[in-house]
Each structure stands twice: as C-alpha cells, then as structure tokens.
Amino acid sequence: MRIGLFGGTFDPPHRAHLAASLLALKRLKLDRVWWLVTPGNPLKNTRNLAPLSERIAAARALTHHPRIDVTGLEAVIKTRYTYDTISWLRARCPGVRFVWIMGADNLRSFHRWQRWRGIANLVPIVVVDRLGPSLYAGASPAGQALRTFRLPEQAATTLPDRKAPAWAFLHGLKSPLSSTALRALRDEPSPAD
Numbered sequence: 001m002r003i004g005l006f007g008g009t010f011d012p013p014h015r016a017h018l019a020a021s022l023l024a025l026k027r028l029k030l031d032r033v034w035w036l037v038t039p040g041n042p043l044k045n046t047r048n049l050a051p052l053s054e055r056i057a058a059a060r061a062l063t064h065h066p067r068i069d070v071t072g073l074e075a076v077i078k079t080r081y082t083y084d085t086i087s088w089l090r091a092r093c094p095g096v097r098f099v100w101i102m103g104a105d106n107l108r109s110f111h112r113w114q115r116w117r118g119i120a121n122l123v124p125i126v127v128v129d130r131l132g133p134s135l136y137a138g139a140s141p142a143g144q145a146l147r148t149f150r151l152p153e154q155a156a157t158t159l160p161d162r163k164a165p166a167w168a169f170l171h172g173l174k175s176p177l178s179s180t181a182l183r184a185l186r187d188e189p190s191p192a193d
C-alpha cells in the first residue's frame with residue numbers, strides 16, 4: 001500500500017490542493033492520499049484560523065474522490081509537528097509506504113520545521129510545482145542540504161519504494177491559487193456595505 005500524506009492548513013481548501021493530490025496520485029502511482037488538516041501550522045499566525053471542523057468539512061466537500069481521505073488526525077494525536085505525525089503513523093502502519101507531499105513554498109521554508117532533517121530521514125518527499133515559489137525552491141537551505149538525495153522527475157514513480165532520504169520535484173502544476181487570496185476575496189466588503 002502506497003499512501004501520500006498531504007498536510008495543510010486548508011483555510012479554505014482550493015482546487016490547486018486537489019490538483020496537487022491528483023498529480024501525486026498519478027505520478028507516484030499511489031493507492032491513496034490522506035489529507036492531514038492541521039490544528040494550526042506552528043509557523044503561522046493562527047489567531048483568525050477557521051475552526052478545524054469547518055476546514056475538514058470544506059475539504060471533504062471539495063475532494064469527494066474515492067482515493068482521497070480527509071482527516072483531522074493531528075488533533076486526535078495532539079500534535080502540530082509533522083515529525084511526530086509521521087513517526088506515529090509509521091509505528092502503527094508498518095506495511096505502508098508513506099510519502100510526504102508538499103508544495104514548493106514549503107520546501108523553501110522546510111529548514112524552519114521542527115526536526116526537518118529527521119522528517120527527510122523518515123519518509124520520501126515529493127514537492128509539487130507552485131507558481132512563484134518553484135523558481136527558488138531548489139536553492140533553499142533544505143533544497144541545498146538535500147540535493148544529493150534528489151531524484152530526476154522521471155524516477156518519481158519509484159519514490160514510495162525508496163529508502164529515505166529521497167525526494168523529487170513534480171512539474172506540471174503552475175496554479176496561482178492560494179488560500180490567502182481566497183480569504184481576501186471572501187473578506188472584501190461587498191458594494192452594498
């Protein structure tokens with residue numbers, strides 16, 4: 001069983017999240033993708049974050065795909081740290097080949113995550129193209145530190161079978177969508193206001 005783990009804030013979820021999941025599903029020949037809706041990204045200001053239950057419900061409504069499961073696992077196991085989440089899952093699912101999925105913006109800030117080198121040693125990672133951040137992601141501190149473990153894109157399909165550290169960059173999604181932009185649209189005063 002090959003499972004992609006797609007952690008995110010999803011406030012709100014949008015079509016690029018779905019497209020990134022579908023791209024990883026197809027290119028890595030995954031059996032499933034599990035969305036892990038975070039109780040709150042430890043590096044983001046979470047003061048105005050929508051409630052977890054709302055973000056989970058919106059993600060389920062958007063995905064509605066037989067191979068995508070939306071979970072609030074991190075709230076259940078009481079962590080916000082990816083290293084803890086992946087360790088917890090690996091300990092309980094020994095037969096599963098997990099892969100961590102993230103957008104290129106997160107590779108750029110990956111060196112600020114708790115135990116990021118440990119995460120890279122736990123599971124293979126796939127980085128999905130994102131309009132803007134993709135340009136410099138490979139040159140980021142983590143991209144540079146992990147450069148010798150980078151696979152050519154054509155080998156991405158082998159990622160779930162690889163021993164970590166191993167990572168690949170998937171091109172082909174250059175979506176400008178972001179939750180920040182959607183929140184700004186939502187919060188814009190209407191002409192009637």
Ligand SMILES: Nc1ncnc2c1ncn2[C@@H]1O[C@H](COP(=O)(O)OP(=O)(O)OP(=O)(O)O)[C@@H](O)[C@H]1O
Nearest residue numbers: 008009010016102103106129130175177178179180
């Ligand atoms: N347009 C996109 N293209 C590729 N990956 C994306 C895109 N938008 C989000 N992602 C990835 O999806 C995951 C969840 O992202 P998140 O919920 O933070 O959405 P976001 O649009 O980046 O939100 P925000 O604007 O609030 O930071 C992250 O790994 C992120 O890199």
Ligand SMILES: O=C(O)c1ccc[n+]([C@@H]2O[C@H](COP(=O)([O-])O)[C@@H](O)[C@H]2O)c1
Nearest residue numbers: 007008009038041043081082083113114
């Ligand atoms: O573990 C960490 O230190 C850490 C720091 C920043 C982000 N993350 C995780 O990265 C994922 C993507 O976050 P976001 O806010 O960009 O959607 C989400 O699962 C977060 O919990 C994890």
